[in-house]
Each structure stands twice: as C-alpha cells, then as structure tokens.
Amino acid sequence: ETEPLTSKRDVSDCNEEDCKENRLLARNPKSALRLVEDGNKVHPSQGDKGEAAQISNGYSGGQSSVPCNGMGEVEDAQCTAPAATTTTTTTTSTTCGAEGQQQLMELEDRETWSKKIDFLLSVIGYAVDLGNVWRFPYICYQNGGGAFLIPYTIMAIFGGIPLFYMELALGQYHRNGCISIWRKICPIFKGIGFAICIIDLYVASYYNTIMAWAFYYLVSSFTAELPWTSCTNSWNTGNCTNYFSKDNVSWSLHSISPAEEFYTRQVLQVHRSNGLDDLGGISWQLTLCLLLIFTIVYFSIWKGVKTSGKVVWVTATFPYIILFILLVRGATLPGAWRGVVYYLKPDWQKLLATEVWVAAAAQIFFSLGPGFGVLLAYASYNKFRNNCYQDALVTSTVNCMTSFVSGFVIFTVLGYMAEMRNEDVSEVAKDTGPSLLFITYAEAIANMPASTFFAIIFFLMLLTLGLDSTFAGLEGVITGVLDEFPHVWSKRRELFVLGLIIVCFLGSLATLTFGGAYVVKLFEEYATGPAVLTVVFLEAVAVAWFYGITQFCNDVKEMLGFTPGWYWRVCWVAISPIFLLFVTCSFLSNPPELRLFDYSYPYWTTVVGYCIGTSSIICIPIYMVYRLITTPGTLKERILKSITPETATEIPFGDIRMNAV
Numbered sequence: 001e002t003e004p005l006t007s008k009r010d011v012s013d014c015n016e017e018d019c020k021e022n023r024l025l026a027r028n029p030k031s032a033l034r035l036v037e038d039g040n041k042v043h044p045s046q047g048d049k050g051e052a053a054q055i056s057n058g059y060s061g062g063q064s065s066v067p068c069n070g071m072g073e074v075e076d077a078q079c080t081a082p083a084a085t086t087t088t089t090t091t092t093s094t095t096c097g098a099e100g101q102q103q104l105m106e107l108e109d110r111e112t113w114s115k116k117i118d119f120l121l122s123v124i125g126y127a128v129d130l131g132n133v134w135r136f137p138y139i140c141y142q143n144g145g146g147a148f149l150i151p152y153t154i155m156a157i158f159g160g161i162p163l164f165y166m167e168l169a170l171g172q173y174h175r176n177g178c179i180s181i182w183r184k185i186c187p188i189f190k191g192i193g194f195a196i197c198i199i200d201l202y203v204a205s206y207y208n209t210i211m212a213w214a215f216y217y218l219v220s221s222f223t224a225e226l227p228w229t230s231c232t233n234s235w236n237t238g239n240c241t242n243y244f245s246k247d248n249v250s251w252s253l254h255s256i257s258p259a260e261e262f263y264t265r266q267v268l269q270v271h272r273s274n275g276l277d278d279l280g281g282i283s284w285q286l287t288l289c290l291l292l293i294f295t296i297v298y299f300s301i302w303k304g305v306k307t308s309g310k311v312v313w314v315t316a317t318f319p320y321i322i323l324f325i326l327l328v329r330g331a332t333l334p335g336a337w338r339g340v341v342y343y344l345k346p347d348w349q350k351l352l353a354t355e356v357w358v359a360a361a362a363q364i365f366f367s368l369g370p371g372f373g374v375l376l377a378y379a380s381y382n383k384f385r386n387n388c389y390q391d392a393l394v395t396s397t398v399n400c401m402t403s404f405v406s407g408f409v410i411f412t413v414l415g416y417m418a419e420m421r422n423e424d425v426s427e428v429a430k431d432t433g434p435s436l437l438f439i440t441y442a443e444a445i446a447n448m449p450a451s452t453f454f455a456i457i458f459f460l461m462l463l464t465l466g467l468d469s470t471f472a473g474l475e476g477v478i479t480g481v482l483d484e485f486p487h488v489w490s491k492r493r494e495l496f497v498l499g500l501i502i503v504c505f506l507g508s509l510a511t512l513t514f515g516g517a518y519v520v521k522l523f524e525e526y527a528t529g530p531a532v533l534t535v536v537f538l539e540a541v542a543v544a545w546f547y548g549i550t551q552f553c554n555d556v557k558e559m560l561g562f563t564p565g566w567y568w569r570v571c572w573v574a575i576s577p578i579f580l581l582f583v584t585c586s587f588l589s590n591p592p593e594l595r596l597f598d599y600s601y602p603y604w605t606t607v608v609g610y611c612i613g614t615s616s617i618i619c620i621p622i623y624m625v626y627r628l629i630t631t632p633g634t635l636k637e638r639i640l641k642s643i644t645p646e647t648a649t650e651i652p653f654g655d656i657r658m659n660a661v
Contacts, residue, residue, distance in 0.1 A: 110175055111304055112381050118309030119382060120395060125316035125468030126374050127367065127399040130210060133465065134436045136363060136403035137410040141343050141429065143359050144350030149404075151351065151360035156400060159579035160364035162571035163536060165392035166543065166552075167370045171379030172388050173555045177480030178373030186546040188642035191623030195535050196373040197480055198616040200473045202527040203372070205507035206520045207473070208297075210434055211466040212289040212512075214459050216267050217438065219289075221455040228262035229446045235265040259443035263435070264597060273515030275599055276522070280514030287512050293467075294501050301471050301478070302497045305381050308471050315468040322461035323402075323409055329454065330412030339415025342425040343407050358586040361579060362529075367403060368396055371536035373476030380479060389560055410436070413444040420447070433521075437462065474500060521596050526609030530587050531616045537580040538620060544573045546643050 113119045140148045174184045179193030220227050227233060231240035241255035264270050273280040300311045330336055350356050369375070379388060411425075417440065418425045428440065445454045478497060482489045489496045511519045543552055549569055557563045591610075594601035624642075631638040 110381065111306065112383055113305055113309055115309070116386070118305070118312065119378060119386075120391060121312040121316040122305070122309060122378055122468070122472065123375070123391070123395045124398055125312045126378070126472030127369050127395060128316075128319070128402045128465065129469040130434075130437075130462060130465050132367060132399070132403045133406045133410070133462070134433060136367070137343065137407035138429070138432050138436060139359050139363050140407055141411070143353075143356040144347040145342070146344040147346035147348050147351055148356065148360065151357045152364060152400075155357070155361045155579065156364045156368075156396070158571055158575045159361060160368045160370075161392065161396045162568060162576050163365075163370040163540065163580075164368045164375065164396050165389065165568070166540070166572055166576075167375035168379045168388040168392050169552075169556050169559070170543065171376035172382045172384070172386060173559055175380045175384075176376075177380065177483040178376050178476060179480040179484040181376060181483075182542075183647045184645050186542045186643050187646050188624050188627050188639075189538060189542040189546070189620070190627070191620035192535055192539055192542070193373070193480055193484070194619040194623065195531070195616045196371065197477045198619065199528055199531050199535070200372055200477045201504065201507065202523060202612070202616070203473055204470065204504040206511050206523040206527075207466065208290060208293055208470055208504070209286070209508055209511040209516060209520055211293050211463055211470070212286050213267055213434070213438060214462040214466065215289040215293060216285060217442065218456065218459040218463065221452060221459060224452065226446045226451055226455055227266075228259040228442060229451075231258050231261075233258075233262075233266070236261050237265075257439070257443055259446065260439045263438045263442070267438070268517045269514045270517055270597060270599075271514075273513065273518070275515060276518050276601070276605055278515065279510065279519070282509060282512050283514065283516070286516070287509075290505065290508060290512060293463075293470075294505050296467065297470050297474065298497060298501045300467070301475060302494045304493065305378075305475070308475065311471070312468050315464040315471075318464045319461045320402075322457050323405065326409050326454070326458065326461075327405065327412070329448070330409055330416070333412060333416035333419075333448070335415045335417075335419025336412035337415060338418055338425055339411035339413065340408060342415070342429070343411035354586070355590075358583060361583045362587075363403075364400070365533070365536075365580075365583065366529075367399055371532040371539065372473060373480055374472040377476045377479035378472070380483075384559060387560060389556075389564075410441065413441055417444050433524075474504070518596055518599060518601075521594060522601070522605060522609055523612070525592055525594060526606075527612045527616075529613070530584060531613045533580055533584040533587070534617050535620075537577055537584060540572065540577045540580065544577070547645075549573050 113122075140152075170181065170185070174181050176184065177193070178196045179190065182190040182193055229242070230236075231242050236258065237256065239254050239256045240258055240261055242258050267286075269280075269283060301308045382388065411429075414425055414428050417428045421428065429436075441458070442455070445451055445458055448454055474497075477500060478493070481496065482493060510516065511523075513519070543549075549572055552572070553563050553569065591606060594605065627642050628635075628638050631641050633641065
C-alpha cells in the first residue's frame with residue numbers, strides 16, 4: 001500500500017538528507033521522485049524524463065510556505081516517509097486556511113472527458129459558431145474576395161493558431177479554470193480571470209437572444225406556406241413588394257421584401273422603438289423562446305463535461321450535415337455561379353490596404369476564440385498526456401475550413417437571388433450580420449421548392465451552432481468560479497449553474513425589448529471586441545515574459561514528450577503579442593460607426609460602448625493594486641512575490657499524484 005502524499009507523519013520519520021532545518025522537504029537535484037521496493041531501484045519510464053524521471057515546474061522548494069493540514073492548523077512538518085514497501089520523496093507547497101483546503105481538493109481526481117472525441121467536438125462546436133456562417137463570407141468578399149485568403153492564412157499561422165495552442169496547453173497542464181490558474185503562472189495577473197468571466201456574461205446576455213430569433217423562425221417554419229413569403233399579413237406595410245410573385249412587379253427604392261418586414265416588424269418589432277433612448281416594451285414571444293433556450297442549456301451543462309460532452313455529438317455534427325445539404329442545393333440553383341465568382345474573384349489591390357489585414361486578423365482571432373476562458377476550461381478536463389498540439393492543429397483547421405465552405409453555402413444562394421431580381425450580386429449582398437441570415441437567406445429559402453423543409457433544417461442548424469458555443473462560454477465561467485472557490489461550490493455545481501443561468505436571462509431582458517436589436521449590435525461591437533483583445537494580449541505577455549517561455553515549453557515537454565520548436569517560441573514571445581496589439585490599436589483608433597436598419601447610433605452610445613468594454617478589463621489593474629497592497633514586505637519584495645507562482649501544479653505520475661513547484 002502507498003501512503004498518500006498528504007499523510008501526516010512525525011518529524012522523526014524524515015531523513016536528514018531530505019529535510020531542511022525548517023522541516024520542509026528539500027529538492028533533490030537529481031530526482032523528484034524515488035521509488036524503492038525491496039532494495040531495488042525502479043526508474044519510471046513515463047514521460048521519458050531521462051535519468052530519474054525528474055518532475056519539476058522549475059521553482060525551488062524554498063518557495064514552499066508553512067505547511068498545514070488544509071484546515072488552517074499548522075503541522076510540525078510535511079515530509080513523507082516510507083510506507084509498507086514504497087518510499088516517496090517530493091517537493092510540495094501548501095498554504096494554510098482556505099487555500100490549503102483548496103489545494104488538497106485539487107489533489108483529488110478531477111473530472112475528465114469520457115472520450116477524446118467529446119473534447120474535440122466540444123472545442124469544434126465552440127469555435128464554429130454563427131459568425132462562421134455570416135461574418136466570414138461577408139468580410140471575405142468585402143476585402144478582396146479570393147485575395148483575402150492570403151492575409152487570413154498568414155494571420156492564422158502566426159497569430160490565431162499559436163494563441164489557440166497556448167491556451168490548450170496552459171489549461172491541460174495546470175488543470176484549472178481562468179481565475180485560479182494564475183496562482184500557478186503569475187498571481188498579479190489574476191484579474192484577467194475575473195475580466196474573462198465578465199466578458200462571458202456580456203456575451204451570454206446578447207448571443208442567446210440571436211438564437212431566440214432563430215428559434216422564433218424555426219417555430220414559424222412549421223406551416224405549409226412560410227409567413228415571410230407574402231405581403232398579406234397583419235405586419236406588412238404598403239411598401240411590401242414580393243418580386244417572386246407570378247405577377248409582374250416593379251421594384252422601387254421604397255420597396256421592402258416580405259422577408260425584411262417579417263424580420264423587422266414581426267420578430268424584432270423595431271418599429272415600436274425609437275432607438276436606444278426608447279427601447280419600448282419586452283416582446284413576450286422572444287422571452288418565451290429565450291427561456292426555452294436557457295432551459296436546454298441548463299440541462300446540458302449542469303452535470304459538467306460528462307453530459308455536455310454527449311450533447312455536442314448532436315450540436316457539433318448536425319450543422320455539418322445541414323451545410324452539406326444546403327451546399328448541394330445551392331449549387332443546383334440558377335445563377336449560383338454568379339455568387340461564387342463574386343465571393344472568390346480576387347481584388348489584389350486590396351492587399352495594399354491596412355484595413356484588410358486588420359479585418360483578417362480580427363476574423364481569425366474571433367473565429368478561433370482564445371481569451372474567453374473556454375479553451376482553458378475544456379483542456380483542464382483532459383488527461384495529462386493528451387496530445388493538445390495535435391488537437392490545436394485539427395480543431396483550428398476544421399474551423400477555418402468551415403468558414404470557407406460556409407461562404408459557398410451563402411453565396412450560391414445570393415447568386416440565385418441576384419438572378420431572380422435581375423440585379424448585381426453586390427446589391428443583393430448589402431445585408432450584413434444577422435440580417436444576411438434572417439432576411440436574405442431566409443427569403444431565398446422561402447422561394448425554393450420544398451421551402452418548408454429547407455427552412456426548418458436551416459434554422460435548426462443555426463440553433464445548434466449557437467447552443468454549443470453557449471455551452472462553452474458558460475463552462476468557462478463555471479470552471480473558473482468552481483476552481484477558485486471549491487470549498488463553496490464544488491459540491492453545489494447544479495445550484496451554481498442555475499443561478500448563473502438566471503443571471504444571464506435577467507441580463508438579456510434589455511435585448512428582448514422592441515429595440516433589443518440595437519442593444520445586441522452595441523454589445524457585439526463594444527462589449528467583447530477590444531476587451532477580449534486586451535485580455536489575450538496581457539495573457540500572452542504574462543505567459544511568455546513573466547512565467548517564462550522556457551518554463552512554458554518545459555511544461556509542454558512534460559505533457560507531450562517534446563519541446564515546442566522555434567516557430568512556436570517566436571510566435572508566443574513576439575509575433576502573437578504584436579498581432580494582438582496591432583488589431584487592438586487599429587480598433588481603438590477607428591471605432592466603428594454603428595448603424596442598424598434606418599437608425600444611426602448617436603455619439604453618446606459610443607461612450608456607453610467603451611464604458612461597457614472597460615467595465616471588464618478594469619478588473620486587471622484593480623486586482624494588481626489590491627495584490628501589491630495586501631502582500632507584505634517592501635515594494636520590491638511585493639512585486640517579486642506577486643509575479644512568482646504561489647501554488648503547486650499537480651502532475652499525475654502513474655498512480656501517484658504530485659505537486660511540482
């Protein structure tokens with residue numbers, strides 16, 4: 001039998017060579033783990049560590065604080081002694097009180113994915129979201145068509161994928177959420193974790209409302225004739241013009257399609273709002289749709305990755321089946337080739353414009369999604385030896401290819417629309433964002449044969465695309481909080497998830513008003529963009545420059561058995577931070593001029609938008625100040641303690657779990 005590493009032993013059990021005067025274990029420079037059985041030395045082979053399987057996080061045992069039993073009671077010593085047949089010598093680091101209790105809880109077995117494919121599907125489902133369907137095709141044709149793929153690929157190789165890989169490796173090695181992981185990396189940057197949680201809550205407050213719109217469309221599709229195909233409904237106006245009708249209809253500047261009126265006057269009801277200063281009442285139809293969506297989300301994630309890992313088998317794979325069906329259908333429509341030509345026709349002059357490179361960098365960054373705490377959370381449930389390097393390459397490639405293929409799905413239909421209207425594709429493709437899906441694409445589907453079938457599967461696809469992204473965003477918050485406060489929430493996950501869902505629902509009420517679409521647009525542009533870019537920039541700097549790129553690469557080697565090459569090192573140290581700084585400065589120097597439908601956002605909304613974005617990242621400097629104030633010692637000592645990892649990283653080693661310091 002093997003004594004647990006946290007067992008309480010008498011001081012006399014410690015060997016002189018293993019204990020310092022303060023009765024703490026000293027680091028053996030040649031071995032961090034020694035197994036002796038019947039006098040025969042056994043050298044572990046796991047991890048291929050060389051001489052004696054050294055397990056280390058690169059910090060000396062002198063960083064250990066006064067040991068305790070996890071309940072605030074200081075013990076006389078913390079040394080392990082020979083058990084029946086096994087002697088284990090290790091360097092440990094514990095602290096007293098709640099932190100010690102938390103560290104002991106971390107020694108327990110952490111939940112892991114049932115299967116490797118559960119993790120891959122969850123990450124793919126998170127990265128592939130609604131933005132892949134509407135944002136990438138629009139940005140591509142707006143910024144040079146086929147020529148845009150050059151800056152997009154370059155930004156993916158040198159910016160997006162290295163950051164994606166870095167977060168997966170951090171989460172898998174340290175096995176913590178976005179808050180508590182910083183105790184093991186660089187404690188003064190712990191405010192990054194709190195900022196991530198606030199950003200995720202902002203995203204949940206508007207992203208799920210878009211899914212509520214899709215759900216409303218889905219319910220409305222279960223009719224013989226889709227409601228956005230005619231101008232005879234109660235919400236239609238005199239300007240409604242159905243150019244797909246059999247009658248000869250002239251299209252004027254004031255003409256509005258029935259699909260646009262259904263979206264604006266029936267689903268959103270924006271005509272009942274005067275703008276952000278007068279949002280109007282709450283739409284009870286959308287409220288019921290959102291309530292049902294949050295109910296589905298709750299029962300999908302309340303038990304952890306064991307349940308959500310099964311749900312993504314449907315939500316992550318179903319969209320690809322539907323995309324394939326819609327691609328085949330779109331390719332057979334008359335005029336489809338016009339849309340494809342418009343989508344991919346290269347405009348090489350665009351490559352000389354700075355804004356094209358900024359758009360490529362922003363698109364790949366927000367598509368892969370580092371900085372939301374999701375990759376840290378998902379990877380923390382991996383097995384320690386999982387090949388996260390391979391996972392990063394596979395999932396990021398799948399994500400980028402999905403965006404590219406989605407462009408064909410969208411533009412074959414836009415070409416068909418242009419053919420029917422006898423207009424240029426550029427006139428048809430003026431709609432951006434959700435309008436591209438809910439107006440243009442919905443109208444095209446409505447005028448296809450078997451329109452009801454294609455409408456149902458299309459909006460069901462939008463729902464599944466959004467659901468697994470919501471699972472991921474909320475899991476980032478849940479894992480972060482549960483790992484930070486395990487003594488409070490570790491046994492009450494279901495209750496915490498319920499409270500989180502209620503908070504997100506209440507936070508979404510402003511987006512459910514008649515002017516809710518204006519709120520969604522404001523949050524989408526300001527609440528997440530610059531804030532997430534700032535968060536990931538500081539995260540990259542903290543890991544590469546404070547924690548140390550050499551130490552990080554050693555961590556990766558302990559997991560995977562090989563050290564990241566010079567390409568990854570250079571990207572993490574210099575290229576990726578510069579990439580993030582470039583995008584952030586470009587955004588701040590040219591804030592977007594917001595306009596939705598016929599409403600131009602007033603100047604004060606820009607100020608409000610920046611205040612919303614700042615409200616999350618302000619956590620970072622606030623925590624830095626708090627950390628320096630509460631840390632004892634001189635200013636120099638406070639700074640050194642604040643940038644030095646304060647707790648151990650648990651490293652699985654066979655059946656023994658160790659803490660490397």
